[in-house]
Amino acid sequence: MSGELSPREGPDPALLRISDAERHQVAELLREAAGEGRLDLDELDERLAATYAARTYADLVPITADLPTQAPTQAPTQASGRTAPAQVDGPERESHVAVMSGLKRSGTWTVPRQMTVFAMMGGAELDLRHATFTADEVTLTINVFMGGATVVVGPRTRVVMEGVGIMGGYSGPSGLVDADLDPSSPVVRVRGVAIWGGVSVERKQG
Incomplete structure (x- = not known):
């Protein structure tokens, strides 16, 4: 039929507005x-x-066209239905100490770019599944002495293990959920030393 309108298409992803975090x-x-x-x-x-x-x-x-880049100069595609994880403003660094006690962070919270945890004869549990990140890559420096720490991530989080165990160990990520990663997946770098203790990363469904 003449003059009939075609179904309305969604906006061009390339014309979507960018965030301050992406700048x-x-x-x-x-x-x-x-x-x-x-x-x-x-x-x-x-x-x-x-x-x-x-x-x-x-x-x-055009700003990064001639540079090796993983920056968000390409909008998320409508077909994939996936977008980069949200990033928020927050502290650059945080430090926590658990001596003969415990530290627990879970639910909705903000992960700083650099987070340091020291647990002596105590424990720490950091559940990142519903957390927001202040950067696309965050570093958790976890040192334990006669203690332990557990980091819980979801399927879409990329984990880099750089810890050292001395009569102890760094392990993971483990779990019953397979990783589901893509270029927009946030990176969690876990490093530190475990002496007579352990640090483990577990991958669980969100």
Whole structure:
């Protein structure tokens, strides 16, 4: 029928608005590129200005087109139904001590970029499944002495284990749930020393 309207399509993902967290992510990538000699200082200043002025994913594309990048210059596709995990403002660092006591964080909470935990003859449990991150990669430095710590993550979290066990151990991620990772998956880096104790990472359904 002449003049009949076609079904309404969704918005172009490339024209979706970007967040401050994504601007900061691209800015960090530019600073790393300058540190590697890929950009001179004038180019860095120009691209940083363009980054903080960007409004959409399409605006970010030319800024990093000639750089090795994992920054969010490509909008999430409608077909996949997946978006990058939410990031929020929060503390850069946190430190916690559990001596003959316990530390537990679960439910909705904010994971800082750097978190340090020391447990002596005590324990710690950090459940990240419903937490929000202040960065796309966070580092948990967990040191235990005659104690233990457990980190719980969901299927979509990438885990990097860098801990050392001395008459103890670092283990994981383990669990009955398989990892379901993609390029937008947040990274949790777990490091530290376990002496006569243990640190484990478990993967569970959210």
